[in-house]
Amino acid sequence: xxxxxxxxxxxxxxxxxxxxxxxxxxxxxxxxxxxxxxxxxxxxxxxxxxxxxxxxxxxxxxxxxxxxxxxxxxxxxxxxxxxxxxxxxxxxxxxxxxxxxxxxxxxxxxxxxxxxxxxxxxxxxxxxxxxxxxxxxxxxxxxxxxxxxxxxxxxxxxxxxxxxxxxxxxxxxxxxxxxxxxxxxxxxxxxxxxxxxxxxxxxxxxxxxxxxxxxxxxxxxxxxxxxxxxxxxxxxxxxxxxxxxxxxxxxxxxxxxxxxxxxxxxxxxxxxxxxxxxxxxxxxxxxxxxxxx
Numbered sequence: 001x002x003x004x005x006x007x008x009x010x011x012x013x014x015x016x017x018x019x020x021x022x023x024x025x026x027x028x029x030x031x032x033x034x035x036x037x038x039x040x041x042x043x044x045x046x047x048x049x050x051x052x053x054x055x056x057x058x059x060x061x062x063x064x065x066x067x068x069x070x071x072x073x074x075x076x077x078x079x080x081x082x083x084x085x086x087x088x089x090x091x092x093x094x095x096x097x098x099x100x101x102x103x104x105x106x107x108x109x110x111x112x113x114x115x116x117x118x119x120x121x122x123x124x125x126x127x128x129x130x131x132x133x134x135x136x137x138x139x140x141x142x143x144x145x146x147x148x149x150x151x152x153x154x155x156x157x158x159x160x161x162x163x164x165x166x167x168x169x170x171x172x173x174x175x176x177x178x179x180x181x182x183x184x185x186x187x188x189x190x191x192x193x194x195x196x197x198x199x200x201x202x203x204x205x206x207x208x209x210x211x212x213x214x215x216x217x218x219x220x221x222x223x224x225x226x227x228x229x230x231x232x233x234x235x236x237x238x239x240x241x242x243x244x245x246x247x248x249x250x251x252x253x254x255x256x257x258x259x260x261x262x263x264x265x266x267x268x269x270x271x272x273x274x275x276x277x278x279x280x281x282x283x284x285x286x287x288x289x290x291x292x293x
Contacts, residue, residue, distance in 0.1 A: 018057065020125055023068050023148075029126055031149055036126035039188035042114050043129050043142075043200040045095040046064045054098060055122040061219075068125040068146040073161070080112065087112060087157055087251050095200070101145045105216075109253050110142040112156035112237045117144055130207065133198065135173040136284040137224065137254050140199075143167065145185060151210065166256050169222070172215040174241040176208035183208045221264045221283040224257035227272065236291065238272035247272075247289075257286065284287050 002191075029037075040047050044048035047224040065071035067119065068134055080086070088106035096104075098118050112131045120127035126147035133140045143165070145151040152162040160166070175181040184197040184204040197204035227236045227247040237248030238258070245258040262268055262281035270277045273291055 004105055007146040008192040021062075022066050022073075024124055024179075028149065028175075029068070029124070029147065031182050032126040036119045036128050036147065037121050037124060039237040040118075041097075042186045042202070043095050043110065043116055043131075043197055043204050045111075045114055046100070048097045051122050053102070054079070054119045058119045058123045062123055063198055067148055067247060068120075069146055069152050070153060071161075072116070072120050072122065072125060072127065072146040072148075072152075073159075076116055076154055076156065077159055079116065079119045083115075085112070085115065087093040087156075087253065089254060108142075109255075113142045115142045116154070116156040120144075120146060125281075129186045129197075130183060131197070132171065132196060132208075134175055134255065135181045136222070137255065137286060138169060139205050141167055141253065141255050143169075145207075151185075151207075157251075158253075166253075166259075168211070168214060169259070170255075171211040172213075174208045174211055176212065182201065182206050183211055198205075220261040221281050221285075223260045223262055223268075223279070223287070224284070225270065225289065226257050226286070227289045227291055231291055234291065236272060238270050239270050240270055257291075 011220050037058060057079060058075055061074050062071035065074055083102045084099050084107050087195050091106045091108050091111060092104060094108050094110040096107050097113065101107040101111045101115055105157060117127040117129055125154040128145050129142060130145050131140060131142035144154045144156055146154060154162060155165050171183060174183045187203050187205060190203045191205050195204050195206055198204065225247060227234050233248060233250045236247050237244055247258050248256045254278045264281055266281045268279060268281060272289060279287060
């Protein structure tokens, strides 16, 4: 609460008038305003007055940006650090509004995505929340798309460019005509076909084809690996056949794993913290390695 009050106090003292951005007034951006800039919510979160808090921070972080995507990436690198919000499964509920996330200092991938979308919208950048249930492993994921002449994906709180995101290969397995496994992008007005975002009952577009276009012919099976110590995820290097990988840490998304592609049925050995663990490569198997305290 003290952190939120400090931000609000700073906002009152440094409030900036609406400014012109290099993308201000662009015809393609104005055409998207009603669906992806004007809305105050994305996937059914409580509507709160987040703009006075997020806008001054966003204006400062994006001050040198020349394009919407460049600005959005700057916000993604800085907005969570400046507001003290981290990824955590201990958040209160998935679709938290930004002020709630700032107040408790944590959010899931959905709450983080909502916050990044709102920060982008505060400076006139079309942005939307995107998500799906995974086909190849348990669970789901939520991320962000930014408009800059086309839609570009970003993982909220992840400092990776649009073509290097950890979840793209998983998203490529989505199934457009199966409502359980399609990829949806939330919008502010009803879609022409009446499509709704899975689980949230808000207007959406089915954008699966944008992701399945990168689907590749399988050259093996994908094996997912994570490590835990005392029931908590830890980032630890490990090797397989002389190649080094790192397991995802506690602040990375729970659906993010070190992923290897291996010949189906092949035997492989994981060397980690003095352990040698031998497994068989099976399709989309998740291996959680328990390490000593």
